[in-house]
Amino acid sequence: MARFRIEVNYRKGVENPEAVTVLRNLKILGFEDVTDVHVSRIFELDIKGSREVAEKTAREISERILSNPVIQEYRILG
Template sequence: MFKVKVYVTLKESVLDPQGTAVKHSLNSLNYKEIADVRIGKYMELTVEKSDRDLDEVINDVCSKLLANPVIEDYRYEVEEVVTQ
């Protein structure tokens, strides 16, 4: 079994109004050193071992459902879970 950590973020060329609002709020709270904020999504998937290639499965899932490839990038980390 695997635990897959998926991180989805807006592409650099896409405006992030939510991130801008958070940045302005932080600056107004006197955190002037905060120069930029980008908001994203984090998901954890538990994936059982199968005959299919894990990277292929995760890329399919991300590009078809978890991320919008037009405006978002994604990356993921895989760790094997040892069950007892």
């Protein structure tokens, strides 16, 4: 069994609606000192089999399921 930690972020220049909403709400709630917000997701996948085959599966899942390659990018942290 292998575990993969995968971070998914919006690409540079693409607006992340969740981050925009958090920042706007912080301003409304009076947290005026917050100047910027980023939000990303971490997925941890446990995959059966050899590390090599499991990593291929992790990459396929990251590209096809966990991220939208048009607007997001992923990196496998380990």
